[in-house]
Amino acid sequence: MIGRLNHVAIAVPDLAAAAARYRDALGASVGEAQALPAHGVRVAFVDLPNSRVELMEPLGEDSPIAAFLSRNPAGGLHHLCYEVEDIRAARDHLLAAGARVLGDGEPKTGAHGRPVLFLHPKDFLGTLIELEEV
Numbered sequence: 260m261i262g263r264l265n266h267v268a269i270a271v272p273d274l275a276a277a278a279a280r281y282r283d284a285l286g287a288s289v290g291e292a293q294a295l296p297a298h299g300v301r302v303a304f305v306d307l308p309n310s311r312v313e314l315m316e317p318l319g320e321d322s323p324i325a326a327f328l329s330r331n332p333a334g335g336l337h338h339l340c341y342e343v344e345d346i347r348a349a350r351d352h353l354l355a356a357g358a359r360v361l362g363d364g365e366p367k368t369g370a371h372g373r374p375v376l377f378l379h380p381k382d383f384l385g386t387l388i389e390l391e392e393v
């Protein structure tokens with residue numbers, strides 16, 4: 260069911276500082292920051308030869324990554340995003356298998372303009388998983 264690794268996300272307290280660190284210390288190519296108010300984050304993608312890193316800072320009062328950052332004030336690995344061909348079929352398969360799909364279970368539009376869903380970290384070895392339909 261899951262295909263390519265689309266991105267690995269890092270939650271950070273300061274996106275500009277994180278982007279500068281990747282650019283200056285690691286010589287990475289970091290895209291423009293994009294605010295995603297519907298998701299409560301501002302993100303910038305680090306493009307790599309075989310995948311991407313998503314740097315994310317909280318946006319707004321109810322950011323879903325605020326609590327994570329209070330537990331990890333310097334930042335930390337936040338989620339893995341896998342690609343799927345049919346996100347609703349994947350969701351239904353996972354629900355039937357007893358996994359928890361976060362939110363109301365309806366795919367939302369992600370940073371790449373494609374449908375995404377999140378799976379509870381406690382159901383997947385302590386790892387928050389995002390699925391993105393491609």
Ligand SMILES: CC[C@H](C(=O)O)C(=O)SCCNC(=O)CCNC(=O)[C@H](O)C(C)(C)COP(=O)(O)OP(=O)(O)OC[C@H]1O[C@@H](n2cnc3c(N)ncnc32)[C@H](O)[C@@H]1OP(=O)(O)O
Nearest residue numbers: 298300323326327337361369370371375377380385386387
């Ligand atoms: C979609 C746009 C963009 C894109 O790529 O296109 C993005 O990726 S946006 C990313 C930001 N949005 C989300 O992360 C949405 C899904 N996340 C959530 O709904 C919450 O973050 C949630 C429910 C996973 C965690 O909420 P919270 O941090 O408030 O903590 P809880 O007390 O509810 O957590 C329960 C339990 O899980 C552990 N936890 C929390 N976050 C993570 C994590 N990222 N990785 C691993 N484990 C996590 C937390 O420590 C608690 O564990 P416990 O042992 O019970 O203390």
Ligand SMILES: [Co+2]
Nearest residue numbers: 268313340389
């Ligand atoms: Co993501």
